[in-house]
Amino acid sequence: MSKLKSTIALVLITILILGVCFMSTVSFSYGYDQMYTFNSIISALQKDSNLGGTLFDGENYVGGGYSSVYYPEGVISVQEYTDNLAQLNELLAMTDQNDPDYKERKDAVEDYVARYDQQGSVYLEKSIVYGDKDGTEVSDDFIEDFENAEAILRNRLERLHMEGVRLDVRDDFTFRVTMPTYSGAQAVMLNYFSYMGEVDMGSGSDAGSATRLLLGDGETIRDYIKSADSFTVNGTAYVQLDFTSKGAEKLAEWTTAALDDAPVTLFFYIGEEAIVSLTVTEPVKTSTLFISGGYTAETARAVALTIESSLKCEPSELVLSVGETVRLEAAFGNLALVLLYVGFGVLFVGMMVFFIMRYRALAVAHLYTFLVWILAMILLLWASYAVMGLSGMHIGIETFAAIVIAGTLLCVSNIVTFENVRKEYALGKTMSSAVKAGYKRCIWQLFDLHIALALLSAIMFAISLTELSVFAFTLLIGVLLSGLCTLAVNRFHWAAFMVFAKDEGKFCNFKREAQVDE
Amino acid sequence: MNKLILNKLFSILLAISGAVIVLGIVVYAIWGFNIAPDRPQHYTFEVNYDVVIELNEKEEALQDLCENVFDANGLNYSKKEVLVSIDNSSFSETTDKSLIYTFNSAKTENLEKAVQAVNSELTKAGSAYADAIVSASWHTLESERFYDYAWRGAIAIAVAAIVTLAYVGIRYGVSCAVAGLACCIHDALFTVAILALVRFPVFTYAPVLYAAAAAFLSVLLWLVLSNKIRENLKAPEAASVPSGETIKNTVQASKKALITLAAIFAGVILVLGGITLFGAAEVALLVLPMLLSVAVPLYSTLFIGPEILVPVRAAFDKKRAQKKAVYVGKKKADATDAE
Numbered sequence: 001m002s003k004l005k006s007t008i009a010l011v012l013i014t015i016l017i018l019g020v021c022f023m024s025t026v027s028f029s030y031g032y033d034q035m036y037t038f039n040s041i042i043s044a045l046q047k048d049s050n051l052g053g054t055l056f057d058g059e060n061y062v063g064g065g066y067s068s069v070y071y072p073e074g075v076i077s078v079q080e081y082t083d084n085l086a087q088l089n090e091l092l093a094m095t096d097q098n099d100p101d102y103k104e105r106k107d108a109v110e111d112y113v114a115r116y117d118q119q120g121s122v123y124l125e126k127s128i129v130y131g132d133k134d135g136t137e138v139s140d141d142f143i144e145d146f147e148n149a150e151a152i153l154r155n156r157l158e159r160l161h162m163e164g165v166r167l168d169v170r171d172d173f174t175f176r177v178t179m180p181t182y183s184g185a186q187a188v189m190l191n192y193f194s195y196m197g198e199v200d201m202g203s204g205s206d207a208g209s210a211t212r213l214l215l216g217d218g219e220t221i222r223d224y225i226k227s228a229d230s231f232t233v234n235g236t237a238y239v240q241l242d243f244t245s246k247g248a249e250k251l252a253e254w255t256t257a258a259l260d261d262a263p264v265t266l267f268f269y270i271g272e273e274a275i276v277s278l279t280v281t282e283p284v285k286t287s288t289l290f291i292s293g294g295y296t297a298e299t300a301r302a303v304a305l306t307i308e309s310s311l312k313c314e315p316s317e318l319v320l321s322v323g324e325t326v327r328l329e330a331a332f333g334n335l336a337l338v339l340l341y342v343g344f345g346v347l348f349v350g351m352m353v354f355f356i357m358r359y360r361a362l363a364v365a366h367l368y369t370f371l372v373w374i375l376a377m378i379l380l381l382w383a384s385y386a387v388m389g390l391s392g393m394h395i396g397i398e399t400f401a402a403i404v405i406a407g408t409l410l411c412v413s414n415i416v417t418f419e420n421v422r423k424e425y426a427l428g429k430t431m432s433s434a435v436k437a438g439y440k441r442c443i444w445q446l447f448d449l450h451i452a453l454a455l456l457s458a459i460m461f462a463i464s465l466t467e468l469s470v471f472a473f474t475l476l477i478g479v480l481l482s483g484l485c486t487l488a489v490n491r492f493h494w495a496a497f498m499v500f501a502k503d504e505g506k507f508c509n510f511k512r513e514a515q516v517d518e
Numbered sequence: 519m520n521k522l523i524l525n526k527l528f529s530i531l532l533a534i535s536g537a538v539i540v541l542g543i544v545v546y547a548i549w550g551f552n553i554a555p556d557r558p559q560h561y562t563f564e565v566n567y568d569v570v571i572e573l574n575e576k577e578e579a580l581q582d583l584c585e586n587v588f589d590a591n592g593l594n595y596s597k598k599e600v601l602v603s604i605d606n607s608s609f610s611e612t613t614d615k616s617l618i619y620t621f622n623s624a625k626t627e628n629l630e631k632a633v634q635a636v637n638s639e640l641t642k643a644g645s646a647y648a649d650a651i652v653s654a655s656w657h658t659l660e661s662e663r664f665y666d667y668a669w670r671g672a673i674a675i676a677v678a679a680i681v682t683l684a685y686v687g688i689r690y691g692v693s694c695a696v697a698g699l700a701c702c703i704h705d706a707l708f709t710v711a712i713l714a715l716v717r718f719p720v721f722t723y724a725p726v727l728y729a730a731a732a733a734f735l736s737v738l739l740w741l742v743l744s745n746k747i748r749e750n751l752k753a754p755e756a757a758s759v760p761s762g763e764t765i766k767n768t769v770q771a772s773k774k775a776l777i778t779l780a781a782i783f784a785g786v787i788l789v790l791g792g793i794t795l796f797g798a799a800e801v802a803l804l805v806l807p808m809l810l811s812v813a814v815p816l817y818s819t820l821f822i823g824p825e826i827l828v829p830v831r832a833a834f835d836k837k838r839a840q841k842k843a844v845y846v847g848k849k850k851a852d853a854t855d856a857e
Binding site for chain 2: 068165186342
């Protein structure tokens, strides 16, 4: 490579590295009155529930999660009980004892107190939870419904396959559901997942007055609807409902009217809540419905999971209402991410010190290779999360672990090539033939190593879920890029930098065998 | 004599590995992993308040009040959070907040006393919090466990190891693949078995991650050794020496390189874990056990893999030799020529 070509190539690469480095790490405000904000790729990458941080605008928080409490009908919090009682007492206190309403208001207070029983940190409405207003023990029906609701929620949340999803039974009578922010549809999920009861379908002009399915003796909704699923094609998300032949007949019957009259609207319910409404303009003659419109991949998944779990699990008669919801910040604290960056910085400095001590100016070639590798990693991760929309992908501790392991692999691979070239150079070869021979000695070893590790990561990514899947995916990208960088990019950088070396041996801290013997 | 000692050592190591794995499986089946960091059962003390507390700059005083009450009732919290409340209909942030203290263990009567003490302080006549809507409560929480992740992870590691070592089989020979697969499965199981046995506190999802890291590093170290073995077996001087001896000599010669490689990975984990120890102990708790995922593959690559490789390779060599001996094509041709 000539000096001119090397200079041009290195200048271009340097500009590219600096540009991507700037985009990846620097956030700033710009425009009139600083009204626009550019958030660096690293800061804008969605973090998992353990990590998180505020974006440069100071308002948006990436990472962490949301947590809601589901209250079954008949169960209220101490705060709600206290507030309601305080209101009734306030009304009573404002009423004169001679007022005709006084007795009524006094009875209301006494009724309210008699209606509830305190159990730890919740109040239970006796007639609903005990099955009798004079009861003292939770009824078997309530226990069974509560256990079924727990199983349905577990099914829905587990099948989401997301890091940071959590289900707690709170105070023995309520549920606390936690969703990560990166899920992208936490509001919809927290709302839909509280729907309990049997799946039902109906046809009519609105959800409230629609004609509902009349199940015959011994029939269940499973005799009509087989399953629910979701998928995304060309950016459009669909909810897929599979019907039995009986269900398909019912659909055809209900939608036949669409030919003659106005469009027919079909409704699908969970308990009394309509979860899907579908306007049909022609008769449906298939046993599968693909429903789109307004869904994202995540919301379609939430709808499908809600229906599917209600079909597959024992139904629960509980009516759950979504109570207090809070936004959770990073579970490991906001310092965790900063310390991980610091750790990565320390490792980077340590790596450079080693390479400079061992290989002198050749360390610059390694530095360029490493920067190309890490920036390509960041861009590919960003592209896979933001552009390709790989579901469930996010930055977590496992991402850092994979980056560090793959980065170490790159460093070790470069050391292997450098050492092989060192041995060839020591035998008396010229630098270019030593490089050629050195690479020839180890190319297949490194090729096999990277292919085998990439294969291992790819299969793990394909089969595993959540954290392991993110770990394997990051490793896959890291290993493939490591192979490419060590076998191609590093060699190119070496050749480009070597042109400027007056003494090639000194440049790389390589010595001839005779010199070694001295 | 030397061979006898080596075989004995190998038998002892194999027995130790087997015992650790079996015991680990038994302990896991009975008690599972020690998932204390995920707080499977815990208590919370919550104070919900409106914007008045913030406007009156009483947030810190409220926290001090709670913490003094905890001290008086012998309660030690493990986590403190101030969380923003969300409006359920618009899913936007409100001005209300929740101050939440988490307790890994506590006596419920003490929590009840603490709630009463804080509430009476908040509502008493002339209280600094009189203008605000504020109330305290305590809760018990018991988490549900999800199992999909664990079994899918285990299958993923097993399938990935088998397919990867099939590739190794094509490139380095079946004997290398068999020994490598044994090492890889051993490393993944041994790593999680130790975690189960020593009851080391781990996050629920972490054991599968450590097993995957162990499998990854196991393949890496085994490939490094396999490369050296292949190189040495191809050397002209290896023709006159039994392959078992060449393998053992190669392991001896590669020890330094393998230990250095493992030490680099261990050093990287130590630096990352060590730095996060100051300020993010939970990250360190997640990162530092990964040292096990480095140590176990090194142990198996040095002591177990080669000992499996030698007899397996010998068996394959023998089979190949028998196949060659059975071949009669040349004899037949010679006989025809003689006729």
